[in-house]
Amino acid sequence: xxxxxxxxxxxxxxxxxxxxxxxxxxxxxxxxxxxxxxxxxxxxxxxxxxxxxxxxxxxxxxxxxxxxxxxxxxxxxxxxxxxxxxxxxxxxxxxxxxxxxxxxxxxxxxxxxxxxxxxxxxxxxxxxxxxxxxxxxxxxxxxxxxxxxxxxxxxxxxxxxxxxxxxxxxxxxxxxxxxxxxxxxxxxxxxxxxxxxxxxxxxxxxxxxxxxxxxxxxxxxxxxxxxxxxxxxxxxxxxxxxxxxxxxxxxxxxxxxxxxxxxxxxxxxxxxxxxxxxxxxxxxxxxxxxxxxxxxxxx
Amino acid sequence: xxxxxxxxxxxxxxxxxxxxxxxxxxxxxxxxxxxxxxxxxxxxxxxxxxxxxxxxxxxxxxxxxxxxxxxxxxxxxxxxxxxxxxxxxxxxxxxxxxxxxxxxxxxxxxxxxxxxxxxxxxxxxxxxxxxxxxxxxxxxxxxxxxxxxxxxxxxxxxxxxxxxxxxxxxxxxxxxxxxxxxxxxxxxxxxxxxxxxxxxxxxxxxxxxxxxxxxxxxxxxxxxxxxxxxxxxxxxxxxxxxxxxxxxxxxxxxxxxxxxxxxxxxxxxxxxxxxxxxxxxxx
Amino acid sequence: xxxxxxxxxxxxxxxxxxxxxxxxxxxxxxxxxxxxxxxxxxxxxxxxxxxxxxxxxxxxxxxxxxxxxxxxxxxxxxxxxxxxxxxxxxxxxxxxxxxxxxxxxxxxxxxxxxxxxxxxxxxxxxxxxxxxxxxxxxxxxxxxxxxxxxxxxxxxxxxxxxxxxxxxxxxxxxxxxxxxxxxxxxxxxxxxxxxxxxxxxxxxxxxxxxxxxxxxxxxxxxxxxxxxxxxxxxxxxxxxxxxxxxxxxxxxxxxxxxxxxxxxxxxxxxxxxxxxxxxxxx
Numbered sequence: 013x014x015x016x017x018x019x020x021x022x023x024x025x026x027x028x029x030x031x032x033x034x035x036x037x038x039x040x041x042x043x044x045x046x047x048x049x050x051x052x053x054x055x056x057x058x059x060x061x062x063x064x065x066x067x068x069x070x071x072x073x074x075x076x077x078x079x080x081x082x083x084x085x086x087x088x089x090x091x092x093x094x095x096x097x098x099x100x101x102x103x104x105x106x107x108x109x110x111x112x113x114x115x116x117x118x119x120x121x122x123x124x125x126x127x128x129x130x131x132x133x134x135x136x137x138x139x140x141x142x143x144x145x146x147x148x149x150x151x152x153x154x155x156x157x158x159x160x161x162x163x164x165x166x167x168x169x170x171x172x173x174x175x176x177x178x179x180x181x182x183x184x185x186x187x188x189x190x191x192x193x194x195x196x197x198x199x200x201x202x203x204x205x206x207x208x209x210x211x212x213x214x215x216x217x218x219x220x221x222x223x224x225x226x227x228x229x230x231x232x233x234x235x236x237x238x239x240x241x242x243x244x245x246x247x248x249x250x251x252x253x254x255x256x257x258x259x260x261x262x263x264x265x266x267x268x269x270x271x272x273x274x275x276x277x278x279x280x281x282x283x284x285x286x287x288x289x290x291x292x293x294x295x296x297x298x299x300x301x302x303x304x305x306x307x308x309x310x311x
Numbered sequence: 312x313x314x315x316x317x318x319x320x321x322x323x324x325x326x327x328x329x330x331x332x333x334x335x336x337x338x339x340x341x342x343x344x345x346x347x348x349x350x351x352x353x354x355x356x357x358x359x360x361x362x363x364x365x366x367x368x369x370x371x372x373x374x375x376x377x378x379x380x381x382x383x384x385x386x387x388x389x390x391x392x393x394x395x396x397x398x399x400x401x402x403x404x405x406x407x408x409x410x411x412x413x414x415x416x417x418x419x420x421x422x423x424x425x426x427x428x429x430x431x432x433x434x435x436x437x438x439x440x441x442x443x444x445x446x447x448x449x450x451x452x453x454x455x456x457x458x459x460x461x462x463x464x465x466x467x468x469x470x471x472x473x474x475x476x477x478x479x480x481x482x483x484x485x486x487x488x489x490x491x492x493x494x495x496x497x498x499x500x501x502x503x504x505x506x507x508x509x510x511x512x513x514x515x516x517x518x519x520x521x522x523x524x525x526x527x528x529x530x531x532x533x534x535x536x537x538x539x540x541x542x543x544x545x546x547x548x549x550x551x552x553x554x555x556x557x558x559x560x561x562x563x564x565x566x567x568x569x570x571x572x573x574x575x576x577x578x579x580x581x582x583x584x585x586x587x588x589x590x591x592x593x594x
Numbered sequence: 595x596x597x598x599x600x601x602x603x604x605x606x607x608x609x610x611x612x613x614x615x616x617x618x619x620x621x622x623x624x625x626x627x628x629x630x631x632x633x634x635x636x637x638x639x640x641x642x643x644x645x646x647x648x649x650x651x652x653x654x655x656x657x658x659x660x661x662x663x664x665x666x667x668x669x670x671x672x673x674x675x676x677x678x679x680x681x682x683x684x685x686x687x688x689x690x691x692x693x694x695x696x697x698x699x700x701x702x703x704x705x706x707x708x709x710x711x712x713x714x715x716x717x718x719x720x721x722x723x724x725x726x727x728x729x730x731x732x733x734x735x736x737x738x739x740x741x742x743x744x745x746x747x748x749x750x751x752x753x754x755x756x757x758x759x760x761x762x763x764x765x766x767x768x769x770x771x772x773x774x775x776x777x778x779x780x781x782x783x784x785x786x787x788x789x790x791x792x793x794x795x796x797x798x799x800x801x802x803x804x805x806x807x808x809x810x811x812x813x814x815x816x817x818x819x820x821x822x823x824x825x826x827x828x829x830x831x832x833x834x835x836x837x838x839x840x841x842x843x844x845x846x847x848x849x850x851x852x853x854x855x856x857x858x859x860x861x862x863x864x865x866x867x868x869x870x871x872x873x874x875x876x
Contacts, residue, residue, distance in 0.1 A: 048381035048389045054799075060873050069796055071669040071788055074394035079784040083821060086781035090828035093771050108821060115817055116788075119810055119853060120796040126806070126861040127799025132871065134863035172412040172529045173405070177777040180537065180784060181401040185431065188390055188398025193438045195389035196477075197446050199381030210448035212383030214473020229870055242446045250438040254431050258406060271410055271419035278426035282488060285433040289484050290462075292440050296450035302468035329714035336707065393670045517755065519769070526775040527755050534779055535681060542677040542708070545670045550716045553667075572711045579707055583681045583700065587751075591688060 019263035022168045026161040027256030030186075033157035035240075035248030037077060037186055038194035040150035042202075042243065043143060043236040044068035044117055046076065047191050049199035052221050054124060057133035059219030064136055066143040066232040069120045074187035076113075080151060081158045081183030084109035086176040088159055102163060106156040113155075114148040143232050150236070158182055161255065169259070182255070189254060190247040197243035202235055210300065257281055325568055333571040340578040344585060351508060352585045356578065358504035362497040363543050363577025367569045369493025370396040370547040373432070374483035374557040379475065386453050386476040386483060386556050388439055393544040396494050399435070400540055403428025403495020404502055408533065411503055421500050428495020429488045436479055436487040443478040451478030456559050461485060476556075486557035498540050501577075505532035505584055512588035535584045542580060543573045605804030608658050612729060615651025616698070619644045619736045623694040626743040635834040639841050641743030642822065646815030646845070648740060649786070652733030653793040653811040654804075659726035660794060668798070671730065672791035676783050678704045679734020684779075686735065687742070687751040694749070697735040705731025733790065741782035744819065744838060745826040746773045757829060771828070778825060785822065789814040806856040813853050816846035 045053050046068050053065045070076050088105030092098055118140055125135045162178040165171045171178065203221040204213045225234050261281065265273035337360075344356045373396050376387025388395055407424025415423075443449045452469040453459065454476030459466060462481045470476050479487070509528035514521050550569045555562050622644035628637040652675065660668050679701055686697035709727035712718050743749045757772035758765050769775045793810040797803070823838035858864050863871075 048378045048391075051378040052382065062870050062873055064870060069798070070792060071672075071795065072391045072394055072667065074390065074398055075669050075673065075784070075788060079788045082781050082784050086776075086778055086825055087821065089776050089778070090825040093776070093828040108824065112817060112821060115850070116792065116814075119813065119850075120792070122854065122857040122861075123793075123796035123806070123810060124799060126857040127797050127801040129801045129860055129862035130799075132862050132873065134865045134868070134871065135857070135861040136865055136868070138865075138867040170412075171405075171409055172525075173408055173533055174526065174530055174775065174777040176780045177530065177533045177537075178405070180780045181405050184394065185398045185402045188395050189431075189435050189438075191390040192388045192395065192435050193442055195381045196383060196439070197442050199389065200383040200449075201447055204382065211471035212449060212474035212477040214471075215384060216473060218382075223870060243442065246438055246442050246446065250434055253434050253438075254402065257430060257434070258402065258427055262406060262409060266410070266413065271413070271415040271423060274410075275419065275422050275426050278423075278430050282426070282429050282433045285430075285437045286484065286488070289433075289437040289440055289479075290481060292437070292444050293451050293478075293481060296444040297464065297469060300448065300450050303471050304468050324717055326714055326717055329710075329717075333711065333715050391667055391670065393673060517752075523769050526770045527772075530774050530777040530779070531684065534777060534783070537780070538677040538680045538783070540677075541673040545674040545677070546708075546712065546716065548670055549712050549718055568716055572715045575711050575715070576708055579704055580678065580681050583685050583704065587685045587688060 016263065019169060020260070022164055023256060023259040023263055026164050026259060027252050029157040029161040030255035031248040031252030033154045033161070033186055034190055034251030035244040036150050036153035036157065037073070037190040038247035039236050039239045039244045040147050040154060041073050041190065042194060042198045042239040043150060043232045044147040045232060045235070046070060047072045048195050049203060052199065052203050052219065054128070055219040056221050057128045057131040060131070061219055061221060061223060062133050063221065063223040064139055064229050064231050066139055066147070067121050067124050068117045068147070069124045070116045072187070073191040074184045077154070077187035078180050078184040080109045080113050080155050081186065082176050082180040083112060084155045084159045085162055085179030088163070089175045098163065102156065102159050106152055106159060109155050110148050110152045113151050114144050117147055118144055139231060146233060146236065154186070158186055165259070169263070185254065186251055189251040193247040193250045194239065194243040197246070198235065198239060202238050211303065330568070330571050333575045336575050337578050340582050344582050348585065348589055351511060352589065355504045355508040355585055356581045359501050359539070359581030359584070360574055360577045362500035362504070363539060363573045363581070364570055365493050365497030365500065366400060366540060366543040367547050367573025368566060369490045369497060370544050371551065371555065371563055371566050371569065372486040372490030372493070372558050373399070374479060374487055375554050377554040380477070383447065383449055383471070383477045384474045385554065386451070386478060386480060387554065388435070388479070388487070391548070392551065392553065392555070393541065393548045396490065396544045397540055399428045399432045399491035400494030400498045401537065402431035403491065404498040404536055407495070407499030408502060411506060417503060420503055421496050424499025425492040425496030429492035432487045432491030436484045440479050440484070449477050451480045452476045453480045453483070453556060453559070455556050455561065460559050482559050483557035489558070498536050501539055502532050502536035505535055508585060509588055516588055516590070535580070539577060539580050542576055546572050546576055608654055611651055611654045615647055618647040619651070619740070620694050620698070622647060623736065623739060623743060623749065626748065627691065629747045635747040635830040636837060638744050638747045638826065638830055638834050639838040641740045642819035642838055642842060644740035645737050645744065645786070645819055646812055648733050648737045649789055649815040650808055650811045652730060652737070652790045653807065655726050655729045655733065656791055657794045657807065658722050659720070662720045662722060668791045668795045672787040674708065674727070675730035675734040675790060676738070676787040678708055678731040680738055680779065680783055682731065683735040683738040686739070687749055687754060690750050694736065694739060697739055698732050701731040701735035702728050705729065734786065737786040737790070738779065738782050741786065741822055742773060742779070744822050745778060745829055747830050747834070773829060781825065782822065785818040789818050801860055803856070803860055806853065806860060809849055809853045809856055813846060813849035816842050816849055820846055
């Protein structure tokens with residue numbers, strides 16, 4: 013019984029860490045403009061829309077976060093092998109991983125913008141100097157939280173995978189969850205704020221991103237503020253739910269039916285989420301209504 | 312601005328000669344394995360091939376919209392297909408590895424991995440729709456079909472002007488979950504087969520006790536599972552050329568090519584992974 | 595809709611880079627064998643230099659492949675390279691002194707078959723696909739071997755799976771605190787996979803220049819060597835790890851500065867706190 017209570021307590025802590033990691037990850041990737049929405053930031057100068065957005069073209073979020081978290085965990089593992097205190101090791105590992113992330117961010121911005129020189133897009137050194145520390149700070153939170161939750165899973169809950177491999181898995185999952193949830197919000201809502209709300213961006217408007225903000229010219233810190241409104245929290249809830257539910261169903265129900273208990277609970281959870289998703293979809297169709305008249309299904 | 316050499320459109324054409332060569336290659340690799348290690352090695356290799364095929368097939372179900380989806384111009388999830396599938400499948404592998412360490416039945420382990428992957432994809436897909444509906448005010452609509460195959464909802468009038476659709480219609484959601492289940496199950500199967508093989512063979516190879524080789528066996532099996540996962544997912548990404556709406560998308564019909572491709576790639580990588588622990592004549 | 599890839603020309607031809615890459619990587623890997631001959635771990639840093647050489651070659655291969663517009667992103671090419679390379683590399687470590695050559699041959703076979711599968715069964719029909727995937731698998735395997743040599747001092751299976759731990763003053767052999775036991779190969783895998791695709795991805799565009807991309811590759815390689823050297827403090831003696839770390843820091847500092855200078859040369863403008871320039875009609 014005590015064993016289960018301990019397990020649940022650790023699970024709750026990892027769920028909280030995962031939520032923080034998810035929201036920090038999405039905010040960081042939007043401050044740096046990483047992943048699929050970044051294609052618009054790259055396209056804009058070619059259409060003549062020069063801008064002051066930080067163009068961080070470092071792969072997509074899943075492989076990039078897989079690397080930062082795995083690197084932080086590998087360094088933490090090495091420090092712990094040298095008999096460092098576990099918390100200190102994780103902090104040092106995260107700091108060094110964030111240093112690598114910052115270097116990659118700067119080289120990506122400078123490289124892509126220099127390659128767009130034909131269209132007159134300048135490299136803004138002040139953007140480099142002011143955005144990089146902000147994106148590094150958010151990344152530190154995400155990396156630290158992820159490596160810490162991996163250490164809890166490995167050390168306190170007894171998962172067989174070593175720390176770097178766990179961090180690879182959860183880093184890629186973090187990037188995938190945060191990217192899936194947060195990208196459309198940043199891409200459609202923020203970059204195309206001047207388009208009509210409540211509809212997708214028409215293809216004819218590609219490249220025409222918003223470049224002037226409420227005061228002055230838009231830069232990526234404005235985007236970070238915007239992400240914190242809903243995108244960051246949604247990504248945090250997404251990744252937090254993933255980690256928490258995965259651990260919760262295993263800790264509580266694994267002993268029941270020699271493993272079939274946790275499978276049954278997992279299937280039940282999938283069905284619950286399916287029902288919730290269907291409800292959301294039907295609610296949207298009913299409340300928002302169609303864009304045009306319902307046509308007869310013709311083909 | 313166009314790509315270097317105008318290559319002929321790939322389309323859904325299947326190349327029967329190449330498929331035949333692929334099947335022959337598969338049989339050759341199986342034969343080599345049978346020759347080197349008829350019982351243990353061959354069982355492991357067959358398991359790895361099945362796991363790889365599950366991954367390759369499952370990734371076809373996952374709805375990926377790519378860069379246009381990030382602007383609400385195309386349905387699907389706005390991430391790369393290989394890495395999104397990797398995220399789901401690896402979350403499944405995590406659960407499966409835990410079940411394997413608890414010594415559960417192999418079928419239970421593989422299904423646990425599948426459920427883990429499906430759960431991750433279910434949560435992600437639900438949150439994607441959540442953000443589209445409540446954060447952006449956009450209902451889900453598909454651009455490839457007139458009616459959703461599962462729910463029968465009409466799609467055309469819910470598609471905003473100038474776009475190919477947006478969000479995750481219900482069939483795409485189901486596709487995502489199915490893809491996660493297959494991918495998680497496949498990755499866990501690969502991991503389990505290699506783990507059993509290494510646990511059996513490493514003590515003799517390294518002249519150590521079984522408990523001592525456990526960290527090495529787990530790490531090697533885990534790393535290879537991740538590596539083969541990525542190879543199969545990228546091959547599927549090549550097959551669907553980057554984006555797919557889900558099982559209702561016409562591109563889905565290309566899956567036979569991917570089955571053969573995944574089988575050959577998994578057989579090849581699996582054979583090499585098995586050869587690592589077999590006594591080799593000249594080492 | 596993303597940046598369309600243009601016809602990219604100029605610079606050193608790819609085959610020259612490939613041959614130079616193969617030769618220098620193999621030479622650096624074999625120089626780590628001096629560790630065995632001299633009984634120390636001081637020459638581990640050659641593993642890091644092997645990584646840099648292999649990555650320079652590999653990033654140019656990715657440029658050749660992705661110039662054809664493969665439909666998926668650039669990062670997936672790096673993933674398939676290392677996914678196939680890691681398996682070849684571990685089998686090759688069984689062959690002791692022949693390990694680098696075996697890794698090259700084995701990875702080439704795997705890459706060739708994967709290339710054939712992609713081009714013909716998956717109907718991608720890209721002229722450079724088979725050669726590119728072959729090269730990338732070899733680069734993946736040799737880069738991982740370089741990381742292993744940097745972090746453990748050698749590239750044999752026994753060396754990668756055994757480490758030492760000090761208990762009450764007694765030094766014991768253990769599997770847990772080793773390169774494989776701690777799964778540091780996962781870190782090496784991702785370090786290499788991101789480093790190989792980043793230079794082309796980051797320099798993508800009409801203004802692509804070969805010297806700038808290759809300088810960026812060297813910078814990524816030295817950066818990876820830097821963090822790998824820090825991790826190697828846990829596995830090899832402090833003095834040898836310190837040598838690797840110092841070489842990596844010097845190498846990274848130089849290549850980073852050079853990369854910034856080259857980017858300044860190529861950029862349209864290098865502005866500090868200036869507004870968006872006015873463009874006609876927008």
